[in-house]
Amino acid sequence: MPEKLAPAEDPASVRLHETARPVPLETIVGTTAMHEGRALDENVYAIEIPPLFLDGEQRLLDASKVAQQMSESGSTVEAGDILYVTQDGFIAIEPDASQKPLLGTEYSLEVTYAIRHLAPDQKTGIPRALTQDRFVAAVRHTHPYDAPTSAIDLATILREDGEPGANMFTYVVTDKATTLIFRTADTPQLSNEDATRRMERMHKIDRQLMVALIEQGNIEEASQIPYRMLELLVHHYKLRMFQCPRGETVAQYIQPRVRTIP
Ligand SMILES: [Zn+2]
Numbered sequence: 001m002p003e004k005l006a007p008a009e010d011p012a013s014v015r016l017h018e019t020a021r022p023v024p025l026e027t028i029v030g031t032t033a034m035h036e037g038r039a040l041d042e043n044v045y046a047i048e049i050p051p052l053f054l055d056g057e058q059r060l061l062d063a064s065k066v067a068q069q070m071s072e073s074g075s076t077v078e079a080g081d082i083l084y085v086t087q088d089g090f091i092a093i094e095p096d097a098s099q100k101p102l103l104g105t106e107y108s109l110e111v112t113y114a115i116r117h118l119a120p121d122q123k124t125g126i127p128r129a130l131t132q133d134r135f136v137a138a139v140r141h142t143h144p145y146d147a148p149t150s151a152i153d154l155a156t157i158l159r160e161d162g163e164p165g166a167n168m169f170t171y172v173v174t175d176k177a178t179t180l181i182f183r184t185a186d187t188p189q190l191s192n193e194d195a196t197r198r199m200e201r202m203h204k205i206d207r208q209l210m211v212a213l214i215e216q217g218n219i220e221e222a223s224q225i226p227y228r229m230l231e232l233l234v235h236h237y238k239l240r241m242f243q244c245p246r247g248e249t250v251a252q253y254i255q256p257r258v259r260t261i262p
Contacts, residue, residue, distance in 0.1 A: 022048035060081065151200075206225055
């Protein structure tokens with residue numbers, strides 16, 4: 001249940017929510033994805049999802065359902081697309097509405113980034129904004145059965161700026177909720193190998209815990225493991241999570257609870 005993602009908030013953060021003016025998602029993408037650190041402004045507490053993006057969310061949900069019905073193995077299907085920002089600040093969504101979205105079974109969405117590299121990387125001292133012709137903002141994708149954002153999903157936002165396809169935020173859509181998770185100025189920058197290795201390990205732990213709890217008959221507790229894992233990772237990597245019911249236009253900041261995995 002996505003509502004279980006919403007923890008008890010401290011009064012200070014609730015007050016901030018009430019007064020926070022939603023910042024349009026396209027503004028955040030256009031001003032952040034191409035710059036060093038790809039960090040969300042710490043003053044953002046509410047994000048407005050524009051109609052164009054909401055239409056895209058529905059398109060992906062529809063595509064995943066159609067593909068799932070046609071799947072002979074009966075396996076769950078994720079549908080996705082890539083949000084880019086071009087060097088001159090325009091947002092490009094690929095594949096666009098006229099083409100088939102990316103499709104894959106759970107955790108197997110294959111993504112190839114269409115980026116032209118103009119300079120080796122920003123370690124040469126060249127501003128990041130000048131190193132590529134376009135920058136990946138997010139791989140937006142659906143999750144079957146309302147599963148929360150996974151450790152695997154977070155690997156690409158933990159990549160360091162110079163890595164190909166270093167994303168700015170995760171964008172997960174289910175029938176019930178839209179969840180956006182951003183980097184902050186305090187989020188580490190990891191090599192591709194390190195980010196992947198760490199997140200695959202967390203994913204494995206997540207699965208092992210679930211299997212163990214299911215075997216013990218603790219089905220309810222097992223179902224909570226992916227949510228606990230996500231809270232832990234958001235807290236540990238100093239990420240910022242926003243969420244709203246699917247189709248609503250303003251995603252609110254959700255403060256992670258500090259706790260440990262059992
Ligand atoms: Zn995912």
